[in-house]
Amino acid sequence: MHLSKTFIPTLRETPQDAEIASHRLMLRAGMIRRVSSGIFTFLPLGLRALRHVERIVREEMDRAGAIEVLMPGLQPRDIWEQSGRYDLMRDVMFRIHDRQGHDLALGPTHEEVITGLAAHEIHSYRQLPCTFYQVQTKYRDEIRPRFGLMRAREFVMKDAYSFDASWDAADGSYQAMYDAYERIFKRCGLHVKVVEADSGAMGGQWSHEFMVLADSGEDGLVDCNRCAYAANLEKAERAHTATPSKSGDSVCPSPENVATPGATTIEAVAALLDVAPHRLIKTLIYTADSRPVAVLTPGDREVNELKLARILGCRELAAADAPTVERVTGAPVGYAGPIGLSIPIHADLDLRGASDYVCGANQADTHTLHMDIDRDVTVTGFADLTNARDGDGCPHCDDGVLQGKRGIEVGHVFKLGTKYTEAFDARYLTAEGEEKPLVMGCYGIGVTRTLQAVIEQHHDANGICWPASVAPYKVVLLPLNPSHEATCETTERLSAELTAAGWEPLIDDRDERPGVKFKDADLIGYPVRVVISERSLAAGGVEVKARTADKPRTLPLADAILYIGEQLS
Ligand code: ATP
Numbered sequence: 001m002h003l004s005k006t007f008i009p010t011l012r013e014t015p016q017d018a019e020i021a022s023h024r025l026m027l028r029a030g031m032i033r034r035v036s037s038g039i040f041t042f043l044p045l046g047l048r049a050l051r052h053v054e055r056i057v058r059e060e061m062d063r064a065g066a067i068e069v070l071m072p073g074l075q076p077r078d079i080w081e082q083s084g085r086y087d088l089m090r091d092v093m094f095r096i097h098d099r100q101g102h103d104l105a106l107g108p109t110h111e112e113v114i115t116g117l118a119a120h121e122i123h124s125y126r127q128l129p130c131t132f133y134q135v136q137t138k139y140r141d142e143i144r145p146r147f148g149l150m151r152a153r154e155f156v157m158k159d160a161y162s163f164d165a166s167w168d169a170a171d172g173s174y175q176a177m178y179d180a181y182e183r184i185f186k187r188c189g190l191h192v193k194v195v196e197a198d199s200g201a202m203g204g205q206w207s208h209e210f211m212v213l214a215d216s217g218e219d220g221l222v223d224c225n226r227c228a229y230a231a232n233l234e235k236a237e238r239a240h241t242a243t244p245s246k247s248g249d250s251v252c253p254s255p256e257n258v259a260t261p262g263a264t265t266i267e268a269v270a271a272l273l274d275v276a277p278h279r280l281i282k283t284l285i286y287t288a289d290s291r292p293v294a295v296l297t298p299g300d301r302e303v304n305e306l307k308l309a310r311i312l313g314c315r316e317l318a319a320a321d322a323p324t325v326e327r328v329t330g331a332p333v334g335y336a337g338p339i340g341l342s343i344p345i346h347a348d349l350d351l352r353g354a355s356d357y358v359c360g361a362n363q364a365d366t367h368t369l370h371m372d373i374d375r376d377v378t379v380t381g382f383a384d385l386t387n388a389r390d391g392d393g394c395p396h397c398d399d400g401v402l403q404g405k406r407g408i409e410v411g412h413v414f415k416l417g418t419k420y421t422e423a424f425d426a427r428y429l430t431a432e433g434e435e436k437p438l439v440m441g442c443y444g445i446g447v448t449r450t451l452q453a454v455i456e457q458h459h460d461a462n463g464i465c466w467p468a469s470v471a472p473y474k475v476v477l478l479p480l481n482p483s484h485e486a487t488c489e490t491t492e493r494l495s496a497e498l499t500a501a502g503w504e505p506l507i508d509d510r511d512e513r514p515g516v517k518f519k520d521a522d523l524i525g526y527p528v529r530v531v532i533s534e535r536s537l538a539a540g541g542v543e544v545k546a547r548t549a550d551k552p553r554t555l556p557l558a559d560a561i562l563y564i565g566e567q568l569s
């Protein structure tokens with residue numbers, strides 16, 4: 001392929017609105033263009049790279065025995081009502097109406113469509129196990145589309161759905177997808193960390209996320225330095241240290257109110273009273289399905305609302321508004337405390353036995369010293385209600401320490417169980433003639449996000465450094481003077497041989513200065529660059545350089561082809 005025959009509009013300037021390297025590079029290398037917030041056009045180079053990721057995904061799905069289908073983007077409202085998710089997913093769903101006034105949604109995911117299909121088409125144990133997959137466009141009205149393809153409103157996902165005869169058999173399908181995911185990301189050149197994850201709105205039994213470690217990642221995770229435990233912060237547990245409460249056996253003095261004018265934050269109270277933040281109790285008022293509850297954590301910990309919602313068993317959880325806080329505590333926001341509250345009080349496990357702590361006094365400009373949780377507070381229950389963080393003890397091994405990291409979620413596998421199959425009455429007949437619900441799993445890969453994650457993990461100051469497997473072109477040929485006959489001839493010959501070998505060469509035949517061609521080659525990041533010039537020919541061949549090598553080498557044509565082969569395989 002000749003560069004002049006395709007369309008690769010590279011940019012010199014760094015785009016202003018792109019916050020992370022991979023987004024900037026995709027724009028600068030002429031791979032994508034923004035149409036609107038979270039909506040993009042793929043240009044030829046971006047499309048080629050995307051097709052490579054899709055090909056790897058398909059090959060590994062097929063190898064794992066999954067069967068490709070293609071479901072519609074347009075989905076009728078009634079199937080979302082049937083699963084009970086029409087309201088649950090309302091924030092993320094694009095909803096539209098047809099000319100007859102029927103409600104439709106642009107599919108953010110496809111559990112409803114596929115389970116409907118299974119309900120109609122799978123009748124017998126003989127048809128099981130069965131895993132379907134598709135590579136298809138998803139639509140999600142994200143609160144904050146950003147980072148280019150990372151969090152888009154229209155994006156390509158590979159989603160797969162397994163159907164099995166039993167929970168045990170479903171584990172086999174889950175494992176097959178899990179293994180396929182490891183192969184896919186490895187083939188894309190990505191280092192991923194698999195973490196335990198929350199099942200969220202998907203429901204179901206358990207799930208794992210595949211994370212590309214990157215400082216720009218939107219997800220926090222913890223990773224044990226000793227054992228295999230790693231989890232998304234949304235779900236991560238930690239070893240809870242029971243509070244070293246009183247000094248020795250001394251009895252905690254009686255509660256005593258002190259004036260703390262204007263001190264409404266942990267930091268302010270800690271500074272004013274000269275107490276360490278972890279010796280303060282943070283009292284937060286929430287509404288759980290409209291009922292107020294109080295949550296107690298050590299002052300230096302953050303509440304994990306997913307854990308809290310699960311403990312409370314509520315559908316909707318929100319921080320209470322100021323009027324509610326004032327009503328239940330009798331004090332303005334900033335002075336809530338657990339003593340004397342008449343609403344349910346849930347405390348973090350760290351606060352078991354907490355004695356001689358400081359807490360809000362439920363009075364303006366006042367805090368209470370010497371709070372003893374067992375003596376002074378009616379605790380409804382102790383539970384793990386806070387986020388794990390860097391340096392916490394591992395919950396699964398003895399001396400392990402959790403390390404906090406950031407990651408980009410590129411894949412997510414869920415064991416769903418029968419949540420959807422029961423809702424859609426998707427049943428089959430066992431060999432004994434018994435009717436049972438299908439047991440289901442679902443598995444997603446953000447294909448467009450994966451593509452960009454490859455760049456996030458493989459770039460340097462000059463541009464992208466593609467792994468050969470997903471590079472839009474694997475080799476770029478730079479004839480420095482296209483009008484020089486021998487240069488031209490050698491370029492065409494090399495191109496033909498590389499094409500025959502499957503190495504996808506691109507000839508930069510533009511009438512540009514060498515400096516421009518070199519810069520673009522580094523920016524676009526072809527794994528191998530070959531310079532053909534009068535000088536290289538006089539020196540006995542062509543000048544070959546791997547994108548990540550320090551120096552080029554001049555080799556005769558045949559050796560150059562061998563060398564390129566080595567670099568690319
Ligand atoms: P996130 O937590 O990042 O919002 P999710 O958990 O909602 O993602 P899933 O429903 O698990 O996403 O979707 C499967 C995969 O699709 C994700 O692992 C991710 O790689 C990709 N994905 C999800 N949302 C987006 C998006 N807005 N833009 C690009 N890819 C996305």
Ligand code: MG
Pocket residue numbers: 209409412
């Ligand atoms: Mg997910």
